[in-house]
Amino acid sequence: MTIEATQDNLIVGVVGAGAMGRGIAQVAATGGCTIKLFDTRIESSKEAVDFIDNMLGRAVEKNRMTADDAKAAMARIEVLETMSGFADCHVIIEAATENLDIKRKIFSELESIVGDDVILASNTSSLSVTTIASSCQHPERVAGFHFFNPVPLMKLVEVIDGVRTAPDVADFLFALGARMGREPVRVADAPGFLVNQVGRGYTIEAAHLNSEGVADYVDVDRIMRDAAGFRMGPFELLDLTALDVTHPATKMIYEQFYHEARYRPSTKMNTRMEAGLLGRKTKQGYYAYQDGKQAVPEEEAAPEYDGRAVWVSQANPETCAQITELLNKLNAKIDNGEEPGEDSLIIVAPLGIDATTAALEEGLDPEHTVALDTLFGLDVRRTVMKTPVTDAAFVASARGLLTGDGVPVTVIRDSAGFVTQRILAMIVNIGCSIAQSGTATPLDIDKAVTMGLGYPHGPLAFGDFLGADRILEILISIFEITGDPRYRPTPWLRRRALLGESLLTPES
C-alpha cells in the first residue's frame, strides 16, 4: 500500500453526519486530516459543521487547543453535496444509518467513484463487516472502524478485520485511529465485535435475574454499584442507552451466534420495549425521569437487631472466618455449637448455589437459613438471600444484625448464584470465550472493556481478581442446578482455573 496514515495530506471521507459521523470528522480534523463530509440530508452536514465548530470553540476556552489550531481544523472540513466529491479521498469512513441495504448501496457507489487502492471502513456497531464487504468488488480493502459515542470523549476504537480484509488495510486504520487521538484495538469480525459482546453479560444477566423474580431492578443496581464497584447499575445503563437500541442489538448478536445461550435476550426486556418504556428518552424506563432527574425509590429502613443467636456454616472455613469476624464487630450473639441451636439464625455463604440447596446439603433448617454473599467482601453493601421458606422473623434478625454498622443490606430471593456472582461469572466467561475464539488478544479484551464500558477491570483481570477457581465453581454450580447451557464454563476459563494460571495467559 502506498498511502500512509501519518502522511500530511491525508484526505478522509466521512459518509453520514449524524451523532457518530460528526464526532469522527471532528477527531480526524484535529488529527490533521482533510475531511470531506457527505450526508443525504445536507442540513445534517451543516449542523455537523456547526457542532464541530462549537466543540472546538469549547476546547479552546478550556485551553485544550489553540484558537489557531481550531481554526485550521475547521478549514480542513469540506461539506460535499454529492458522493462524487470523494474521488480524491485516501480513506472513507461510513457512518450512515445502521441498515445493511443502505450500507451496501453506499459501498457499491463508493467503489464506482474511488480508485482501487482507497480504503473503505464502516462504523457499523452490529452488522457483520464481512457481510458488508462481501458485496464489494474489492472486499480486501473493507474493514470495520468502530468508534464509541460520544466520539471525542470515548478514546477506544475497534479496528475490525473482516474475513477477507487485507492485513495492511487494518494496519492502516490502526495507525489512523492513533492519529485521530484514539486507542485502537484489533478485533476479528464477530457478532458484537468485542465490547458489545461483553456488554451483553452485564445487562442481560441482570434482566434475567429480574425476570426470575430474584431481585428488583433498583436492588440489582445498588448491588452492582456498591458491592461490585460498577459506575452505573445495569438498569440505569439500559435507561441511558434506551431499550429500542439495546434490545434489537442483543437480538441481532443472539441470532448471529446461532442462538448461543450466553447471549439469550430477555423476553421481559422485549415487552418493556414494546410498551414504550425505553428509558430516559421517553421519561420512563426502569426508573421515572423528571427534568432529566432519575426518581430512585428509598431504601426500606432496617429493623433493630433482636439479639437472636447466629450460627455460621463451616462448609468453607475462609468465608466462615470472614463472616465471624464481621459478626464479632457487630456484637452479634454467636452460636458456637457444632450444630445450630433450635432458634438460631443460620448463615450460609454459597458460591453459585441457591440458599435452599446450601441449607439442605448441609442438613440445616431452611426456615431458619439465610445466605450471605461474600464474593466482593462485606464492607460496602451486603446481600442476604432467603430460601422460599425462610421465616420472616429470621430475615428481619439478619437485616437488623447486618446493618448494625450502617452498611446497607439488600434482601433477595433464592437464586443459584447471588446477583454479583451471576453477573460477574457471565462477564468473565464471555471475556474468556472471546479470548478462546481469537477475536482479540487477552490484553486487548481487557483494555477495550475498561475503556469502552468503564468496568472496574477487564473481564479477564476481573476473573483473576475474584479468583478464576471461584468463577469456575460458580458457573459449574449454576449450570448443575439450572441445566441452562448459558452457564457452562468456557474451556479457556476451565483450563486456566485448573492450572492456577491467570486468565490473561495466552495460548502457547
Ligand code: NAD
Ligand atoms: P444517526 O442517525 O445519528 O446518523 C446517521 C446519518 O446517516 C443521518 O444523518 C442520515 O441522514 C445519514 N444517512 C442515511 N443514509 C445515508 C446515505 N445513504 N448516505 C449518506 N448519509 C446517510 O446515526 P449514528 O448514531 O450516527 O450511527 C451511525 C452509524 O454508527 C451506525 O452504523 C451505527 O450503528 C454506528 N454506531 C452508532 C453508535 C451510537 O451510539 N450512536 C455507536 C457506535 C456505532
